[in-house]
Amino acid sequence: MEGLVVTGSPAAGETETLSKNALKKELKNRQKEEERRRKEEEKAKQLNMMEYDVLLAVISKAASMADSSSKKSAAADDEDMDPTQYFENRLKHLESLRAAGEEPYPHYFPVTMSIPDYVEQYKNIGNEEHLEDVTVNLAGRIMSKRSSSSKLFFYDLHGDGAKVQVMADASLNMMEYDVLLAVISKAASMTDSRSKKSAAADDEDMDPTQYLENRQKHVASLRAAGEEPCPHKFPVAMSIPECVEQYKNIGNGEHLEDVTVNLAGRIMSKRSSSSKLFFYDLHGGGAKVQVMADASKSDLSEEEFWRFHSTVKCGDIVGVKGFPGQKPKAVSASDNANLKKEEAWVPGRPRNPKTYILKNQETRYRQRYLDLMLNVEVRQIFETRSLIIQYIRCFLKKRGFLEVETPMMNMIPGGAAARPFCVTGMVKKLTGGYKIKYHANGLDEDPIEIDFTPPFRKIDMIEELEKMANLNIPKDFSSDEANKYLKDACTKYEIKCAPPETTARLLDKLVGHFLEETCTNPTFIINHPELMSPLAKWHRTKKGLTERFELFINKHELCNAYTELNDPVVQRQRFAEQLK
Numbered sequence: 001m002e003g004l005v006v007t008g009s010p011a012a013g014e015t016e017t018l019s020k021n022a023l024k025k026e027l028k029n030r031q032k033e034e035e036r037r038r039k040e041e042e043k044a045k046q047l048n049m050m051e052y053d054v055l056l057a058v059i060s061k062a063a064s065m066a067d068s069s070s071k072k073s074a075a076a077d078d079e080d081m082d083p084t085q086y087f088e089n090r091l092k093h094l095e096s097l098r099a100a101g102e103e104p105y106p107h108y109f110p111v112t113m114s115i116p117d118y119v120e121q122y123k124n125i126g127n128e129e130h131l132e133d134v135t136v137n138l139a140g141r142i143m144s145k146r147s148s149s150s151k152l153f154f155y156d157l158h159g160d161g162a163k164v165q166v167m168a169d170a171s172l173n174m175m176e177y178d179v180l181l182a183v184i185s186k187a188a189s190m191t192d193s194r195s196k197k198s199a200a201a202d203d204e205d206m207d208p209t210q211y212l213e214n215r216q217k218h219v220a221s222l223r224a225a226g227e228e229p230c231p232h233k234f235p236v237a238m239s240i241p242e243c244v245e246q247y248k249n250i251g252n253g254e255h256l257e258d259v260t261v262n263l264a265g266r267i268m269s270k271r272s273s274s275s276k277l278f279f280y281d282l283h284g285g286g287a288k289v290q291v292m293a294d295a296s297k298s299d300l301s302e303e304e305f306w307r308f309h310s311t312v313k314c315g316d317i318v319g320v321k322g323f324p325g326q327k328p329k330a331v332s333a334s335d336n337a338n339l340k341k342e343e344a345w346v347p348g349r350p351r352n353p354k355t356y357i358l359k360n361q362e363t364r365y366r367q368r369y370l371d372l373m374l375n376v377e378v379r380q381i382f383e384t385r386s387l388i389i390q391y392i393r394c395f396l397k398k399r400g401f402l403e404v405e406t407p408m409m410n411m412i413p414g415g416a417a418a419r420p421f422c423v424t425g426m427v428k429k430l431t432g433g434y435k436i437k438y439h440a441n442g443l444d445e446d447p448i449e450i451d452f453t454p455p456f457r458k459i460d461m462i463e464e465l466e467k468m469a470n471l472n473i474p475k476d477f478s479s480d481e482a483n484k485y486l487k488d489a490c491t492k493y494e495i496k497c498a499p500p501e502t503t504a505r506l507l508d509k510l511v512g513h514f515l516e517e518t519c520t521n522p523t524f525i526i527n528h529p530e531l532m533s534p535l536a537k538w539h540r541t542k543k544g545l546t547e548r549f550e551l552f553i554n555k556h557e558l559c560n561a562y563t564e565l566n567d568p569v570v571q572r573q574r575f576a577e578q579l580k
Contacts, residue, residue, distance in 0.1 A: 027152075030171040112137040115159040138164065216569060218311060230567040232537060232547070234319035237262040240284040247324040255325030263289060264319040266373070267312065275306040282320065286383070291320050317566075351377060440554065448520070450554060456522040461511060462529065462545070468514045469493070477503055477529045477544060478577045486510065504532045504578050519552035534574035536562035 081089070097104045113121070115138055125131065140159030147153045151170035156163050206214075222229045238246070240263055250256065265284030272278045276295035281288050295305040312318070357374040358364055364371040364378075372379045393403065434453040439445060466473060471489055474482040486506035490497055497509045507529065515525060526549040530538060536546035548562035565571050 111139045115140055115164050116162040119162050235262055236264045240289050241287040244287050250326040257323045259323050262321050267314050267316050278309045451521045458524045460527050461525050477531050516555055522553050524549045531577045537565045
């Protein structure tokens with residue numbers, strides 16, 4: 001069954017099947033509408049060529065749909081079809097609609113009333129009476145479909161415990177005509193807007209899904225050209241609030257061109273006065289800086305300069321490099337400028353949601369990160385809350401109170417993918433040197449000696465594992481071949497791995513058996529595979545590995561550190577691969 005949205009006029013008898021005589025009389029009455037439609041088509045010929053082409057395209061599509069409907073009923077075939085095949089056919093149909101620029105699941109359809117409300121409101125319409133000056137929008141699920149010809153279809157539309165019969169009559173053609181006019185209007189407005197509005201303005205009107213796809217394609221094109229949009233590191237010299245404070249006393253029109261400042265933040269606004277001059281509002285740490293990018297002070301050619309800045313969008317997290325300065329009533333720079341602190345919210349002051357950039361309350365609460373990112377007042381309230389908690393914590397700590405968190409009292413140890421361990425007694429005895437002895441297994445057992453003499457031992461995870469276990473693991477860790485190889489290795493060494501036997505879990509079991517058992521003295525295990533480290537950034541020189549290390553002492557993990565992955569697309573792919 002399919003969901004359906006309907007726009008039409010209410011009529012008597014639509015909650016039950018029309019009689020044959022009534023149907024004939026109804027169709028006869030529609031012949032007058034055919035004459036009206038013929039006149040409308042004459043008017044359509046007066047449209048310009050662009051509109052006429054759009055009309056032809058839509059009419060051609062409608063004709064092809066009517067032609068296909070006149071052949072053997074697809075609905076009858078659907079009833080006898082294997083459910084899997086039916087599902088695949090529906091998926092292909094959805095893909096074909098999207099490929100044609102149509103969205104089968106629109107963001108919004110303006111339903112004017114529910115089906116029960118519709119039945120109740122129009123139940124007293126007289127026989128064969130039609131309120132053609134009234135438009136009703138309904139939505140529901142199709143539970144039955146019938147047709148008397150390729151030009152007349154009947155649907156039973158169900159919703160909220162009621163149903164309505166929908167009669168789709170090709171002779172009326174009002175819906176098709178409305179669609180034609182809507183397409184013409186949209187095409188004309190798009191042509192007009194493209195001649196006036198910039199690409200940045202187009203981004204604001206773009207569907208969020210399409211915008212995301214465009215940004216992902218842009219990132220992919222940069223990588224294909226050998227540029228990395230998410231570098232491992234950007235050398236930030238100071239925070240934006242520190243920059244505001246340090247250079248707040250620069251005189252009007254003064255520029256410190258012998259000073260270079262590196263800043264990083266999120267672009268919240270973008271403006272341009274020409275293709276050679278762009279302005280950005282860069283936010284971070286509760287302050288903002290105006291970035292003035294001037295082609296005359298850039299190493300790029302004018303064409304390269306415009307092409308580069310046309311790809312910078314609001315919401316991007318960027319690093320900028322330039323010199324500080326000030327213009328009258330503003331601070332400016334060649335590549336970073338105009339800083340000021342945002343007015344702080346204080347307890348007791350009423351909130352002002354009218355000033356919020358993101359106003360939709362449901363979106364704000366469901367996507368809190370957007371609320372904090374876009375609405376300064378909300379972020380300041382969260383910061384104030386944090387300061388209050390810190391003050392209370394310090395106040396009580398000075399008076400001898402002990403802070404205890406509930407998870408500390410949990411009898412079931414856990415956390416991430418790490419194995420829990422219990423320590424019944426541990427006594428350290430400092431020897432005055434780097435070696436420490438303590439009774440990890442109780443006073444009746446011999447003490448364990450750990451040597452903290454620097455530098456600590458450092459081993460490469462995969463290289464050392466292959467050496468100690470005499471393995472040759474396939475380099476493509478995400479492949480089925482690698483998974484099978486590791487399963488066979490665990491079987492060979494009688495290492496048990498509880499389901500699911502993913503490659504990441506199998507590797508973890510092998511590392512625990514062969515490597516961690518040798519880490520009595522402090523040892524760093526480095527360069528973990530990507531599929532074991534979805535939050536770590538890929539290694540700069542070793543493909544398939546990450547920049548990550550774990551510190552083990554007495555065979556237990558005490559530290560886990562890595563270069564943070566700052567590419568959300570890659571991170572999503574990593575989580576998916578980790579399940580393999």
